[in-house]
Amino acid sequence: MENDVSLKFHQQLLLISENLVTEDVVAIKFLCMDFLHLSKLEAVKSAADIFKLLMAQEYLSAEDTFLLAELLYRIKCHSLLEKLGYTKEKVQECLHEKGRVSPYRQMLYELSENITDDMLKKIAFLLQNRLPKCWIITSALDLLSLLEKQGLLTEDNVQVLEYVFKIVSPDLLETIDNYKKAKDNKAANFTQGFPELNLELRGEFSNVGKGSKTLSSYKMDGPHRGFCLIINNVNFISSQRKGSCKDAEQLEKVFTWLGLDVRTYTDLTSEGITELMQTWQHMPDHKDRNCFICCILSHGASGAIYGTDYKLVSIRVLMTHFTAKQCPQLAGKPKLFFIQACQGDSTQRAVYVDTDGPTPDPSSMQERVSLSESIPEEADFLLGMATVDGCVSFRHTEEGTWYIQALCSKLQLLVPRGEDILSILTQVNEDVARRVDPSGRKKQMPQPAYTLRRKFIFPIPTAPPPSVQHLGF
Known part of the structure; x- marks a missing residue:
């Protein structure tokens, strides 16, 4: 029985080792420098070599795998935690008492x-x-x-x-x-x-800028403001998102007015969306830009959006293409993502009002992902969601969605007043929350999440804002 436990434990370690890339191994070596001798670490060539050293020093065993769980947590390899019987949340709970990596x-x-x-x-x-x-x-x-x-x-x-x-x-x-x-x-x-x-x-x-210090603003005075991608999924296999082109048109006008170089992509499959993120991840022109913005208009489910092939793409996975590690050209710069898509089950449709919910079989839906788990853990990200998790978002079949139309309207109204993006999104929340569908029963509440360290304030454009009709539902 003891041999069976040992064999299973070593199989787990081997599987984890095989799923760690060279950068991960280097990071684990660095985090282990406080409790493993440097001369032994210098000889390490794989994660398995580190695991042997940890076991030799009795830091790691079949009975106590927490240090390895902590190391995986620190380097953000959260998907491998389940192989040790841990979750990200469970590791966080135990760090206070069992954590070994020094501050x-x-x-x-x-x-x-x-x-x-x-x-x-x-x-x-x-x-x-x-x-x-x-x-x-x-x-x-x-x-x-x-x-x-x-x-x-x-x-x-x-x-x-x-x-x-x-x-x-x-x-x-x-x-x-x-x-x-x-x-x-x-x-x-x-x-x-x-x-x-x-x-x-x-x-x-994570509390940078809080307390008595005045929160500073991100640098936005470079020669180029940044790129704005708009992914507009209208034509699905068995349905159309009518009114979405109105959203894409307004977003293009507003962000062009704000000084961004806008690129619009229509009707992308899940694979097409992923490939587009990979392409822009490696775009060298980010170096001379102040920020990066991505707007996605599609159907969605909890923590994900659909490609036109009705396959889900994780919002978090899309955003992690632009972390400092994956996209060094945008390190330290604000990355804003605005997602117009349902995040839960469809509701009964009313006249002239459609929902950005999925039409596939509900049995294919993934488990819910909380908003806090949808954005990368590192700094300088903002995720603006059209609705809270588990709920639908509404789209007028001719005039576009409540959320995007409110966002465009508030940007035009409040950027010239020098308001920061979080203040603007708060007013977007208030605007959308006031709206109601024709039946008088259905409501919507947007929700932002962010790891911004500074205020994000668009420079005031010299040109007048494009005219956006304020919709009343």
Whole structure:
């Protein structure tokens, strides 16, 4: 029986190892530097090698797999947690008592996730007299590890990071400041593994700009504002989303007025949507842009949208194409996604009012995904949903959807007043919430979710706003 348990455990580890790419292995090595000897880590070539080291030091066993679960959680490989019997939420609950990755290591890893290739070159140039001449720096983690080896970076001394980021990326100084403040405030509670502060410090990292400091705004004064993609799915296999072209037309006019380069794509399958995201993920022109916006008009289900082939595409998967890791050109820049689609079951249709719900067999529907799980965990994202999870959103068959028409109307009204995007979306919520279908019974409530660190304010256009008729239902 014991041999069976051991065999199953090693099979689990092998399966996890095979699902981790080279970047994941490098990240796990870095996170393990506090409790595995550096000389042994340098010989690691695969995730399985790390697992052997952890088992040899009794950090990992069939009876206690939490450290591995924590490591997978830290590098955001949440889908692999189920192979250990964990979920993302279960790991979060246990971190306070069982977490081993120190706040210092967390802080460094968070910084590495936001260091682009261009920033890395600048940092290496600034530190050229302090680093070995023959050393080739291939990644942010490689640089941070080298600084530690040289004794230039320690848990109690992060001055070298403050020096380079003050020049290269002042935004990242806030991550370092939060670490130092938390370390000073909780110094009496620190232990070798820093278990008490894992959750608390993680929370403080997400509170950038709160408290007595005035929240600054994203830079929006570059030579080009950014790209705006509009995916307009109208013609499905067995139905049409009548009125959607009105939405696409208004969005194109408004975002062009706001200075964005708009690209509209019509009737994409699930595969076509995914391929489009991959194409724009690697677009080099993002480098000179201030932001990125994507609007998707389609049928939908919980946490997903449909291609015209009635196959679901996860909203979260679409958005993660534009994280700092996957799209370095947009690192630190705001990425806004507006989704016009139902997020739940269809409702009885009324005169002139249609719903953006699915028509396929309900048995094919996926499980619900909460809004908080729909956006990437890293900073600088905003997801504007036409409706709350589980509910339908309404579309006038001639004049477009309640949500998109309200969004276009409020952008034209409030951008010239200098309002930030969250204030604008709050008024969009209020506008849509007032609307009612012809029967007088059906309502809708939009919902934004975001990881923005600063205010997002569109520069006021010099031209007058395009005229958008305010619809009254």
